[in-house]
Amino acid sequence: MRKVKDQALVTYSVNSPAEMPFWNEIVCGDSVDLLKLIPADSVDLVITSPPYFQQREYDGGGVGNEKKPDDYISALMKIFRECVRVIKPTGSIVFNIGDKYEDSSLLLMPYRFAIAATEQCVVTLVNNVTWVKSNPTPRQFKRRLVSSTEPFFHFVKSQNYKYFIDEFLKPTDEPKPNGNGNSTGENVGRKYFLLIEQSTLTPKQKEMACNALEEAIEEVRNSEIQGFRMKIRGIHSEPFGGQEGGRKIQLDKNGFTIIRIYGNPLKKDVIATPVESLKNCPHPAIYPVKIVDEFIKLLTQRGDVVLDPFIGSGSTAVAAFQNERAYIGFDISEEYCLYAQKRLSSVKHQLSLWERNNAANSY
Template sequence: MSANLAKKKSISTLELFESYRISCDTIPLFLHGDALAILRQLPDHSIDVAMTSPPYWGKRQYAEEGIGLEKDYQDYVRDLCEIFSELKRVLKNTGSFWLNIGDSYKAKQLLGIPWRVAFELTDNQSWILRNEVVWNKVKGGPDNAKDKLGNVHEQIFHFVKRTKNYFYDSDAIRSKPSQSKVVNGAIVSATGVSGVRYKRQIELSTELIPKEKKNAMDALNAILDDIRQGKLSDFRMIIRGQQRTTHSDSKRVSGRAKELFDKGYYFLRYHPIG
């Protein structure tokens, strides 16, 4: 807490919070207290992002009472979700909620607690689950059980309040791709795709009619030009009768399958910056 705010010990949590927001202070503000009680004092739509890894059920005792010490795991799920309901109120519509939570056993049964919490939030609080990120704990804790594998991962869930317009900077986490190059006068993608094989497959195809062959060749040349100009780093071409459809052959469930049926080809484009 900043020195200026520290002098205001007698003001309410809400006043302290609002004063901090107005000050634009870069020193972190710590609000110490019961999470649910603190959240209830904060205004609607006032938080940009929330991140938490609450105590896991039946694993630690941080205090005499509190989250994780409930007698039944269902009470644990209920207590967490009561807090997350209040968190949803204070989170901005452009905000995100990141939840790291691990699982627990009862009578040798893995309870599936992370997903029980996630389903409660999506089914009964209308949170939108955008991602499940798997935390691969390379050096997991020792497990002496001889009748099961060790649990060496945890879930990190990404929740939002709306399907669109929440803040997300995907460019910030990209890995820089390899660069395309020119070999014997021909452009070659980051992974060595020159288009020669695709052109040969188009020319020899018995699945494509002449008009489809021309359209496919024109589209391939346009993609190679994008590689040359740095608009793409890499690509793959799927040609009817040559490569299998990505994910599904059903036009009813796959837009790519429909594109392959209608046009005779489609492209998988790699982002130019990784």
């Protein structure tokens, strides 16, 4: 992690992506200043979730601490204008903005921002994608429903933007690490059978694991599920920031667990995925890697540059790295930057283990 503070602004020019300032780095500093160091028309995707209005406080200030909604929108627009400047004509900007109640009334902050963005900048709002949280924070309100959705606004500055819908809809042929030591894809059955055999499970547990794996493979063949992930005790390392819960209980009791994947919700303008929970994470609102992953596949290609001016817990960098994109992450909070860097290092380590294991199984 690099820390940048009160640095004199300079102008960069780049002849290749690797010459980009902050290439594959997480940088601590003010996003407005750091974005000015990025050359114009050089980034393929900006995707971010800025701090929500008056819902958390950064050390030394930062976006979200404004007293009035209009001041918050003005602060966001300073960032957004720089994002428009740095993306390529073929690039995209994706912003997730949360709402807030004041005097029992929604302020409609996401939509105030979207209107300001389209009125003040030369951009087109392509989609308003809705994130449906399958595990929203349970709150008891007697006279309103629990909020379980948030918008993701997709902006472009030309009609020549990249859009890989066909590539995005292709089924996964080969397993790929997802950052939790697991793999996804339709043809992973043979490899999982080998991993079960190599494991330290008891003969009875191995038999149970093989039977469960055969059932999952059959469900994929019958199009009942899109795919699955299997985790085997002693083979897959414990994920960094892993959650306690039913899957851990199954892993402890049976020696394995299978997570089924039911379709790809970005085929429509709705993404249904739970809020992530990571142990010891200082960030109060963790940005799901799955959502970033969906947009990266849809809007970029291998080798492209993905920038997040509010990197937070590091989800954007994780998704970019896993999809072989370059990442640039900024945040004013040193604590968040350190955590994001640690999380990313864990993902890289897991990938290395997965590649070694995959190479060994190929012989």
